[in-house]
Amino acid sequence: MSAPAIEAENLTKQYGESLAVAGISFAIRTGSITGLLGGNGAGKTTTIGMIMGLVLPSAGRVLVFGADMAREPYRVLHRMNFESPYVDLPHRLTVRQNLNVFALLYGVADRHGRIERLARELELREFIDRPAGKLSAGQKTRVALAKALINDPDLLVLDEPTASLDPDTADWIRGHLERYRARKNATILLASHNMGEVERLCDRVLMMKRGSIVDDGSPKELLARYGRQNLEEVFLDVARDRREPMPTREAAK
Amino acid sequence: MNASALAFSPRRVGAMILRHWYLLRSSWPRLLELVYWPAVQMFMWGFLQLGVAKFPGALAGTVSTFLAAFLLWDILFRGQIGYSMSFLEEMWSRNMPNLMISPLRATEFMLALVIMSMVRLSIGLVPVTILAIVFFGFNLWGLGIPLAAFFANLLFTSWSVGMFCSGLVLRHGLGAESLAWSLMFFFLPLTCVYYPVTTLPDWIQPLAWALPPTAVFEGMRALVIEHVFRADLMLWAFALNVLWLTAGTASFLWLLSAAKRSGSMLQIGE
Numbered sequence: 275m276s277a278p279a280i281e282a283e284n285l286t287k288q289y290g291e292s293l294a295v296a297g298i299s300f301a302i303r304t305g306s307i308t309g310l311l312g313g314n315g316a317g318k319t320t321t322i323g324m325i326m327g328l329v330l331p332s333a334g335r336v337l338v339f340g341a342d343m344a345r346e347p348y349r350v351l352h353r354m355n356f357e358s359p360y361v362d363l364p365h366r367l368t369v370r371q372n373l374n375v376f377a378l379l380y381g382v383a384d385r386h387g388r389i390e391r392l393a394r395e396l397e398l399r400e401f402i403d404r405p406a407g408k409l410s411a412g413q414k415t416r417v418a419l420a421k422a423l424i425n426d427p428d429l430l431v432l433d434e435p436t437a438s439l440d441p442d443t444a445d446w447i448r449g450h451l452e453r454y455r456a457r458k459n460a461t462i463l464l465a466s467h468n469m470g471e472v473e474r475l476c477d478r479v480l481m482m483k484r485g486s487i488v489d490d491g492s493p494k495e496l497l498a499r500y501g502r503q504n505l506e507e508v509f510l511d512v513a514r515d516r517r518e519p520m521p522t523r524e525a526a527k
Numbered sequence: 528m529n530a531s532a533l534a535f536s537p538r539r540v541g542a543m544i545l546r547h548w549y550l551l552r553s554s555w556p557r558l559l560e561l562v563y564w565p566a567v568q569m570f571m572w573g574f575l576q577l578g579v580a581k582f583p584g585a586l587a588g589t590v591s592t593f594l595a596a597f598l599l600w601d602i603l604f605r606g607q608i609g610y611s612m613s614f615l616e617e618m619w620s621r622n623m624p625n626l627m628i629s630p631l632r633a634t635e636f637m638l639a640l641v642i643m644s645m646v647r648l649s650i651g652l653v654p655v656t657i658l659a660i661v662f663f664g665f666n667l668w669g670l671g672i673p674l675a676a677f678f679a680n681l682l683f684t685s686w687s688v689g690m691f692c693s694g695l696v697l698r699h700g701l702g703a704e705s706l707a708w709s710l711m712f713f714f715l716p717l718t719c720v721y722y723p724v725t726t727l728p729d730w731i732q733p734l735a736w737a738l739p740p741t742a743v744f745e746g747m748r749a750l751v752i753e754h755v756f757r758a759d760l761m762l763w764a765f766a767l768n769v770l771w772l773t774a775g776t777a778s779f780l781w782l783l784s785a786a787k788r789s790g791s792m793l794q795i796g797e
Contacts, residue, residue, distance in 0.1 A: 287790070329787055375543075
């Protein structure tokens with residue numbers, strides 16, 4: 275069995291008096307799609323920040339492909355990428371210019387070929403020479419995804435990848451992510467408030483609340499455990515304390 | 528810090544320069560702004576000193592001294608603004624997390640900002656120095672080899688201040704942006720741009736001499752008024768600049784790490 279793509283050990287983040295992430299531990303299998311669910315303030319974005327090396331843990335550590343992200347992120351950053359609606363690309367640069375800059379930063383071989391391929395796969399051709407700031411929300415999301423895929427990453431971290439998209443575009447993005455995982459055997463970590471998206475894409479779901487992982491399992495396991503028809507109901511059970519948090523797999527061992 | 532953090536790639540530096548070149552090329556207001564303020568100030572100082580020089584007893588060479596002082600001050604100020612502006616463009620466009628999760632090293636990022644500072648300065652200052660020749664007969668380039676020493680020392684200081692300001696913005700968000708515009712003016716009275724160091728009160732003069740630009744402006748006056756190149760002053764400025772650049776680099780790296788500890792990298796904005 276291959277080593278986990280991500281391993282968090284007692285990962286903790288404290289901002290002053292506030293405990294954002296409360297000593298969580300988990301391992302994410304290479305080639306899997308994992309959903310990180312939780313309400314606002316549950317600690318998802320901080321956890322993602324620590325996985326990407328943007329936030330330093332107060333205690334514990336997170337290893338990505340075996341590299342401690344607080345100490346040696348540059349060993350693996352070229353194998354990872356990230357997309358979030360809270361991060362943007364320079365507005366005045368065209369889509370092609372933006373992708374060219376990031377292809378250079380990641381040392382992509384045959385970067386023009388790679389950009390053409392992404393433009394074809396993500397249907398960017400129509401607006402690839404338009405400034406990134408003049409695109410619609412759906413076009414911007416596709417461009418952000420192209421940037422996140424520019425280095426053909428082994429680990430793709432996505433924070434609400436389909437937020438504010440119409441159902442058609444969102445569905446199209448999900449399909450692309452499924453194909454990418456299948457082609458590359460890539461690991462995808464996905465934070466989302468869209469339960470339908472999580473049910474469709476994820477092999478496993480980590481449910482966070484107040485900085486802790488309160489449940490962990492495949493969508494099917496969670497539905498069975500909570501006796502619910504869909505993940506949205508499970509989410510509400512957890513968020514509103516309607517059920518006792520179940521022990522996580524690790525705690526149960 | 529492990530070995531991979533120290534690896535250096537000219538390609539990544541080039542990528543960042545290309546990113547800012549694309550931006551400058553796409554925006555004529557940005558290009559115009561590089562020339563506009565230096566030109567306005569040069570005309571203001573030039574005409575003011577022409578007026579002053581008409582009074583009986585005015586010193587010969589007053590215009591040259593003040594214009595040289597202004598142009599050298601502008602190198603110092605524009606060098607820092609050139610560095611800080613390129614950095615702020617990343618903050619304004621919310622692109623910083625994209626860069627920080629890429630293989631781009633902090634030192635490569637800083638070097639790209641240094642190079643962009645020189646590019647922006649050249650775009651702004653070269654036309655203005657030509658206007659100074661045309662309108663006031665003052666040729667900054669006529670200072671010859673010493674100009675290179677003045678230029679280098681002022682740029683070293685400007686970058687170290689730019690690094691510190693950028694680190695503050697990274698750590699404290701765009702609320703600290705005004706420091707990038709105003710911090711250099713703290714040095715304006717202390718570095719004795721327009722008057723000799725001896726004009727300052729005795730107790731403040733040691734502080735003035737601890738600022739590298741003070742030696743440059745003293746050296747400029749020695750050259751323009753007495754026609755003497757003070758190599759000792761340039762060496763002093765250079766030695767101080769080694770310390771200032773080291774402190775600027777260290778402060779940026781420390782503030783970057785502090786930003787990662789405080790979580791402010793996830794809250795780019797005010």
